[in-house]
Amino acid sequence: MKMSSNPSPEDSDSAAGESARIVELEIVLTHQQRLLDELNGVVVQQSLAIQKLERELKAMRDEQKALREHVNEKEANLPHEKPPHY
Numbered sequence: 001m002k003m004s005s006n007p008s009p010e011d012s013d014s015a016a017g018e019s020a021r022i023v024e025l026e027i028v029l030t031h032q033q034r035l036l037d038e039l040n041g042v043v044v045q046q047s048l049a050i051q052k053l054e055r056e057l058k059a060m061r062d063e064q065k066a067l068r069e070h071v072n073e074k075e076a077n078l079p080h081e082k083p084p085h086y
Helices: 007-076
Strands: none
Touching: none
């Protein structure tokens, strides 16, 4: 069986279809890569925001603890008698 060196019209259509399909897949892949990069940026920003909020929360808890200790010390030093206006 002898192969023809000239491509048939069907081969040409098949190659053109495959080429178009490959181009379409590359376009889809490019859009997905861009979307993935954008989502990664959002995740990084959220991670930084969460870290900042965690630091602020820790500082507030530490301050609250210090204030409670200070109030408890003051209450311990107060005499346990009724105020004069009773």
